[in-house]
Amino acid sequence: MLEVTDLSIGFGPGECLLEGVSFRVEAGGVLALLGPSGSGKSTVLDWLTGTLAPGIQARGQLHLNGRDLSGVPTEQRGLGLVLQDGSLFPHMSVADNLRFGAREPLNAQAMDALLNQADLGGMADRDPATLSGGQRARVSLLRTLVSQPQAVLLDEPFAKLDAELRDQIRAFTWQHTDAVPRVLVTHDAQDIPPGAQRIQLGDAAC
Numbered sequence: 001m002l003e004v005t006d007l008s009i010g011f012g013p014g015e016c017l018l019e020g021v022s023f024r025v026e027a028g029g030v031l032a033l034l035g036p037s038g039s040g041k042s043t044v045l046d047w048l049t050g051t052l053a054p055g056i057q058a059r060g061q062l063h064l065n066g067r068d069l070s071g072v073p074t075e076q077r078g079l080g081l082v083l084q085d086g087s088l089f090p091h092m093s094v095a096d097n098l099r100f101g102a103r104e105p106l107n108a109q110a111m112d113a114l115l116n117q118a119d120l121g122g123m124a125d126r127d128p129a130t131l132s133g134g135q136r137a138r139v140s141l142l143r144t145l146v147s148q149p150q151a152v153l154l155d156e157p158f159a160k161l162d163a164e165l166r167d168q169i170r171a172f173t174w175q176h177t178d179a180v181p182r183v184l185v186t187h188d189a190q191d192i193p194p195g196a197q198r199i200q201l202g203d204a205a206c
């Protein structure tokens with residue numbers, strides 16, 4: 001369970017971005033953060049990961065599976081991040097990209113099993129530049145998953161994919177992250193899976 005209570009973010013006296021945002025997402029649940037450009041969606045993700053830019057002030061409580069994350073360094077929060085460009089390391093093979101994020105060592109057998117489940121069998125030694133957009137997106141998601149996150153944050157994860165790939169990668173993403181809470185930032189209502197909670201930003205009275 002990811003739990004945010006009474007989150008307010010601003011930049012100084014009278015400069016408020018959002019106020020009083022609260023939500024709870026259970027394992028397997030999705031919370032979609034919606035709102036116009038500049039309404040603070042990515043800033044909420046930055047707050048969740050503990051990477052707010054200097055000059056931005058926030059208050060609110062954050063708990064993940066009952067653990068208070070305030071003051072916990074980013075890398076110890078147990079959060080996995082999926083970004084729109086996938087951001088694989090271009091100078092590393094597919095396998096090395098996956099090993100980089102892995103919480104436990106990945107032997108050859110584990111690597112094969114992982115790649116096979118994402119329909120990437122035999123691609124361990126491939127350079128990311130030689131993959132299709134859909135293959136890169138799947139490697140990127142696998143890299144997040146091997147870090148064994150306790151919650152997954154997704155910032156416009158499907159925006160750069162070709163339209164015909166999007167449905168496939170959406171399904172793959174929701175299926176493979178369904179053991180943990182998910183927070184999705186998107187402009188595209190089609191990205192939001194059935195049953196998701198929605199929070200609309202940008203109309204905060206502050």
Ligand SMILES: Nc1ncnc2c1ncn2[C@@H]1O[C@H](COP(=O)(O)OP(=O)(O)OP(=O)(O)O)[C@@H](O)[C@H]1O
Pocket residue numbers: 011015017035036037038039040041042043044055056
């Ligand atoms: N130091 C600051 N002072 C004033 N405003 C700031 C400061 N830092 C950030 N902002 C504003 O806060 C907002 C943060 O927007 P954020 O990137 O979270 O929006 P978003 O909803 O993710 O937008 P998009 O959909 O375009 O990605 C922007 O309007 C930005 O200009």
